[in-house]
Amino acid sequence: MTVGHGIFILIVVLSLSFFSYNAQRLVRYMMSIGQPENRTDHPLTRIKNLFIIGLAQKKILRDAVAGPLHASVFWGFVVLTIGTAEIIVQGLFPGFTYAAILPVPLYEFYILSQELFAVLVLAAVAVLLYRRIVVKPKRLQGDKVHSGDAILILSMIGALMVSLITLGAFGFALHPDSSTIFQPVSLALSHVFGGLSAGTLEAGRETSWWFHALLILVFLNYLPYSKHLHVLTSLPNTYLANTSGPGVKGAMSYMDLEAEGAEQFGASDVTQLGWKSLLDSYSCTECGRCTAVCPANITGKLLSPRKIMINTRQRLMELAPLATGDFGEFEHHTLVAGEGGDAGDASASAALGNTLLDNYITEEELWACTSCRACVEECPVSIDQLDIINELRRDLVLMESRFPPEIQPAFESLEKNGSPWAFDPGDRAKWAEGMDIPTMAEMVERGERPEVLFWVGCMGSFDDRAKKIAVAFARVLQAAKVKFAILGQEEKCNGDPARRMGNEYLYQMLARDNIETLDRYGVETIVTNCPHCFHQIGNEYPQLGGNYEVIHHSTYIEKLMDENRLPLNGEGKALTVAYHDSCYLGRYNGIYEAPRETMKRALPMMTLVEPPRNRSKGLCCGAGGGRMWMEETVGKRINVERTEELLATGADVLAVACPFCMTMIGDGVKAQGSSVPVLDISEVIAQQLGNQS
Ligand code: SF4
Ligand code: SF4
Numbered sequence: 001m002t003v004g005h006g007i008f009i010l011i012v013v014l015s016l017s018f019f020s021y022n023a024q025r026l027v028r029y030m031m032s033i034g035q036p037e038n039r040t041d042h043p044l045t046r047i048k049n050l051f052i053i054g055l056a057q058k059k060i061l062r063d064a065v066a067g068p069l070h071a072s073v074f075w076g077f078v079v080l081t082i083g084t085a086e087i088i089v090q091g092l093f094p095g096f097t098y099a100a101i102l103p104v105p106l107y108e109f110y111i112l113s114q115e116l117f118a119v120l121v122l123a124a125v126a127v128l129l130y131r132r133i134v135v136k137p138k139r140l141q142g143d144k145v146h147s148g149d150a151i152l153i154l155s156m157i158g159a160l161m162v163s164l165i166t167l168g169a170f171g172f173a174l175h176p177d178s179s180t181i182f183q184p185v186s187l188a189l190s191h192v193f194g195g196l197s198a199g200t201l202e203a204g205r206e207t208s209w210w211f212h213a214l215l216i217l218v219f220l221n222y223l224p225y226s227k228h229l230h231v232l233t234s235l236p237n238t239y240l241a242n243t244s245g246p247g248v249k250g251a252m253s254y255m256d257l258e259a260e261g262a263e264q265f266g267a268s269d270v271t272q273l274g275w276k277s278l279l280d281s282y283s284c285t286e287c288g289r290c291t292a293v294c295p296a297n298i299t300g301k302l303l304s305p306r307k308i309m310i311n312t313r314q315r316l317m318e319l320a321p322l323a324t325g326d327f328g329e330f331e332h333h334t335l336v337a338g339e340g341g342d343a344g345d346a347s348a349s350a351a352l353g354n355t356l357l358d359n360y361i362t363e364e365e366l367w368a369c370t371s372c373r374a375c376v377e378e379c380p381v382s383i384d385q386l387d388i389i390n391e392l393r394r395d396l397v398l399m400e401s402r403f404p405p406e407i408q409p410a411f412e413s414l415e416k417n418g419s420p421w422a423f424d425p426g427d428r429a430k431w432a433e434g435m436d437i438p439t440m441a442e443m444v445e446r447g448e449r450p451e452v453l454f455w456v457g458c459m460g461s462f463d464d465r466a467k468k469i470a471v472a473f474a475r476v477l478q479a480a481k482v483k484f485a486i487l488g489q490e491e492k493c494n495g496d497p498a499r500r501m502g503n504e505y506l507y508q509m510l511a512r513d514n515i516e517t518l519d520r521y522g523v524e525t526i527v528t529n530c531p532h533c534f535h536q537i538g539n540e541y542p543q544l545g546g547n548y549e550v551i552h553h554s555t556y557i558e559k560l561m562d563e564n565r566l567p568l569n570g571e572g573k574a575l576t577v578a579y580h581d582s583c584y585l586g587r588y589n590g591i592y593e594a595p596r597e598t599m600k601r602a603l604p605m606m607t608l609v610e611p612p613r614n615r616s617k618g619l620c621c622g623a624g625g626g627r628m629w630m631e632e633t634v635g636k637r638i639n640v641e642r643t644e645e646l647l648a649t650g651a652d653v654l655a656v657a658c659p660f661c662m663t664m665i666g667d668g669v670k671a672q673g674s675s676v677p678v679l680d681i682s683e684v685i686a687q688q689l690g691n692q693s
Contacts, residue, residue, distance in 0.1 A: 008091040008213070015217040022224035023232075026282065029320035034275025039240040046239050053382055054238040060380035062617075063289060066131070069124040070380070073157065076121035077231070083114040083164070084216055091213055112182040114164070119185055122161040129154050139288035143307040146227045146286060153228045156219050163212035169193055170205035230285045234381040237283040240276055241382035250373055250535070250588040252390055254543040255504045265504065266394025268357040270316045271323070273391055280383040281313035290375035290385060295620040295642075296368040300635020303368035305375035305385035311360035312388060318351045357392050366392050367404055370638065371500050371625030372583040377616050393502035407501055410629040414506055418492030418513070419458040420629060429488040431460065431467040435474055439488035440521045450485040452477075452551075453523045455537065457530035458493050459659035465666060466659035472686040473529045473553050479689045480565040484527070490517050496536040501626035508544065511536075515546035529553040529682055531584035531658045532624075539589075552585060553682055554594040554657050561601050569690035574605040577684075578651035580642065580665055581618035582658035592616070595657040595681045602688040609649040619645070621656075621664035628660060643668025647676060654678045 039046075052058045055078075057071040089096050099107050132140060132150060140147065168186030172179040173193040181187065193201060223229055230237075242249070253274070255265060267273045290305040291297050297304050320326070354360070366389055375385045396402045410420040417425050429439065443450055454477065460470035477484050492510050499507035514537075518526075526548050528534050538550030551559075560566045577599060585591045592615045596608055613619045622638030632638070643665055646654050654669065654676055656662050666678045 002094075005091070005094060011214070011217065012088065012092065015221055019221050019224070022221070025326070026224060026229075028324055029316060030275050030278045030282070032324050033271055033316065033320050034273055034278045035271075037274035037276050039276060042243050045243045046241075049241060049243065049382065050235065050239045053241075053380075054235045057380070059378070059382070062378065062380075066128070066137075066287075069128050072120050072124040073128070076117040076124070077157075079113050079117045080121070080160075080164070082110065087209070087213055088216070090209075108180070108182045111180065115168070115183045115185050118161045118164050122158060122165075125154050125158040125161070129158070139292040141288075143286070143288070143291065143304050143310055145288070145306075145310070149226050149228065150286075153219075153222075153226060156215060156222075160212060160215055160219070163208045163215065165189060167205060167208035167212060170201050170208055174198060174201040174205060227284070227286050230283045230381055233279060233283040234285075237279055238382040240279065242276075242384050242387065248539050249590075250376070250386070250584075251539045251543070252499060253387070255394070255508075257505060257508060264395075265398040266396070266502065267388075267391040268395040268399065269355040270312060270319060272395070273312070273356075273388060277312065277384070277388050277391070278316055280385075280387075281309050281316055283381045283383060284309035284313065285381060286310065287380065289378045289380065290383075293374040293378050293617070293619075295370055295372060295374065295622060295638045298619075299638050299641050301365075301368040302362070302634070303365045305389075308361060308365070308385050308388055309383060312356060315354070315356045315360045318354065322348055322351060357395060361392060363396060363402060364634075366396065367630060368634075369625050370583070370620045370622055370627045372620035373587040374583070374617075374620065377587050390500075390502070393500075394504055395502075397502035398504060403501065404630050406631055407626060407629045410497065410501075410626075411503055411506060414493055414495075414498055414510065418510065419462060420493060420497050421458065421462055423462045425489050425492075428456070428461045428491060429486060431456070431470050432474065432486065435471070435478075437474055438485050440485045440490070440523070441488070443485045444521060448483075449522075451483045452525045452527045452556075453518075453521075454484045454486050455494075455526045455528040455530075455533050455550075456486055456491060457528060457533045457659065459530060459663075461491070463659065463663065465662055469529055469659055469662065469680040469682055472680065473682040475686045475689065476553075476557060476560075476566070476682055477527075479567055479686075480560045482560070482565070487517060492517075494533045494536040496532045496540075497626050497629065499536070499540070500624065501629075511541055511544050511546070515541060515544055518546060518548060523548060525549045525551065527551045527553055527556045529657075529659065529680065531582045531589070532660065535584045535588050552589070552591060552594070552657070554585070554598055555591060557598045557682065557685055558594045558601075561598065566685070567690040568602055568685075568688050570604065570688075572603045572605055572688060574607070575603060575653055576607045576609055576649075576651045577603075577653045577655050578609050578611060578646050578649040579614075579655045579657075579681075580611075580621065580646055580661055581615055582656065582661050583618070583620050583624055585657055586618055587616055595655070599655060599681055599684050602685045609651050611645040611649055613645065621658075621661040621668075623660040623664045628663070637668075637671070639664035639668040640671050643672060647672060647674055651676065653684075655681055655684060657681050 057074055060070050061067040086098050098110060102110065129151065131137060132147065165185055168183050169189035170193060172186055172190035179187050179190065223231055264272055270278060286306060288306050294303060294305055369389050371386060373386060413422045414420050417423060440453065454474065456470050459466035492513055494514065495507040495510035498510065526537060528550065531552060534550055534552045537548060579596055581592060600606060600608065619642045620638060621642055646665065654665055656665055656678060657680065662678060662680060669676055669678055
């Protein structure tokens with residue numbers, strides 16, 4: 001064994017030990033600080049996510065500029081890790097080479113892949129460094145992002161690629177008979193080194209090898225201290241991401257309000273968040289894609305989903321060493337009791353006195369969220385920023401009664417009237433007067449069963465504009481001869497506004513009442529024109545034992561068209577229509593085409609135009625997450641921002657598929673002084689109904 005060989009073995013052992021210590025430390029922080037969560041459900045969906053989002057980089061490629069660059073670095077890293085392993089093993093067992101164990105064609109393919117990916121990664125790194133240092137895109141600024149860290153890591157990756165190529169080039173120049181066309185870049189560079197002495201070439205080869213091998217180990221050990229920890233956590237994070245079921249996204253977590261001994265509801269600190277939210281915080285790359293699409297941030301509010309993640313990580317790293325006893329003198333019970341521990345340690349005492357809520361994330365940020373899921377949709381490593389926002393809102397409302405004063409009347413009315421507005425519950429079915437629509441009670445009394453239950457929702461029942469949508473959809477159902485009923489005054493708010501505003505208690509009260517009513521009538525299939533009712537009843541009621549087939553009216557109308565049940569007149573003007581995607585229909589439930597398709601089929605001469613932000617990239621109208629009931633006093637109004645881009649398409653009509661969007665976009669149109677009509681898709685279809693006899 002040479003001295004160099006011995007030194008290398010020692011370095012590898014020390015490096016791997018230090019890395020393993022840090023990896024265990026971070027896992028210990030996450031698991032001992034975070035609350036238990038089950039992330040083993042739906043393994044097939046998880047594996048699919050791992051391949052499509054993790055390995056195929058589907059989400060990172062949503063950014064047409066930076067996406068391919070980052071994906072190249074990722075794929076290059078995956079391929080080059082095989083070569084890295086060869087180099088480290090060579091250091092431990094001199095003379096080792098894959099050539100000795102692989103068939104020749106496979107070995108040639110391997111060395112070619114190493115060379116090509118090294119060049120690809122090097123080129124991508126150069127462009128990314130240029131972007132970060134010279135171009136400085138807006139989304140890479142702000143929120144205390146660690147730009148220096150990013151530059152250091154990119155430089156390390158670049159240096160690894162350069163040393164990999166010079167290693168081959170010096171080797172070929174020293175031993176020309178070993179040259180191969182399967183390392184074309186090294187081969188070309190070896191000609192440049194051709195005039196150097198054998199001693200210089202040997203020194204160059206040795207230096208490249210040591211530089212490359214040592215830099216890999218430095219890189220590995222730097223990751224746990226860097227925002228580039230995501231290099232290690234992004235694939236597990238993608239596998240473990242929220243998946244309440246195949247096709248079900250965005251369901252808020254179940255909360256057992258009657259759990260024995262439960263004293264905390266929601267989270268005010270990292271100790272009350274699930275461990276997965278803490279893994280999310282480790283995995284944030286600080287890329288800012290989430291903040292760049294956040295309607296609140298875009299319109300000048302304080303909220304930045306990236307900052308939510310950075311702050312969660314900072315708070316975790318402030319608290320975890322104390323909570324897990326890494327600093328010896330602090331025990332977990334000391335921390336929970338809020339005592340200062342060693343009185344001399346001022347910073348530790350300050351850390352113990354801090355909380356994630358207030359010291360890191362303010363109320364103002366939390367209440368600015370519209371729950372639109374644009375951040376979650378955009379995050380390339382499947383982080384759920386909304387989980388943290390929802391848990392902190394729950395703490396604010398359930399534990400501290402801290403919420404914007406203007407939502408107090410909505411809470412009171414939900415409790416008293418079963419709707420967020422102070423309308424008489426007895427007036428729920430007034431919109432349907434004269435339409436010959438039976439209630440469930442009436443139908444059951446006649447000994448009949450409906451094909452579907454039409455869930456009208458509070459907007460359709462009480463809001464003057466939305467009542468017209470309920471009428472239009474009922475006309476569509478009648479024209480298709482669908483046997484349907486409504487609940488009338490037995491229907492209550494589905495509870496979504498209360499849940500999104502943090503009032504889980506009120507939500508469960510409303511949801512359980514509705515489930516009791518639906519089960520009493522044996523309801524199996526529900527259609528609704530409201531995406532919030534659609535999402536809540538279909539995706540979140542199962543947590544409370546309510547299981548129904550819930551269909552949004554866009555999909556249901558499409559089905560009626562497929563079955564040739566809708567008598568359409570096939571007439572109509574050559575209209576230009578711009579459709580606004582509802583967040584709870586699109587990003588929450590993946591329904592993008594049905595609203596467009598139904599309008600196209602009803603209006604053959606229609607031209608559909610799209611605003612720049614459409615489908616999964618669509619901009620929220622500003623009403624979700626309970627924002628409908630809150631003042632919007634900071635920055636530009638979200639509905640105005642959205643309406644401006646819809647009107648900029650030059651459309652004759654703006655179409656929506658949600659009564660909340662109707663209000664927000666309708667108000668936006670008025671604010672712009674425009675007379676462009678805003679129609680629900682059911683109104684567009686109802687206008688095209690032919691002879692109903
Ligand atoms: S859900 Fe929407 S509003 Fe809330 S933080 Fe994410 S992008 Fe912003
Ligand atoms: S949460 Fe996701 S999208 Fe947002 S900055 Fe972090 S990695 Fe990027």
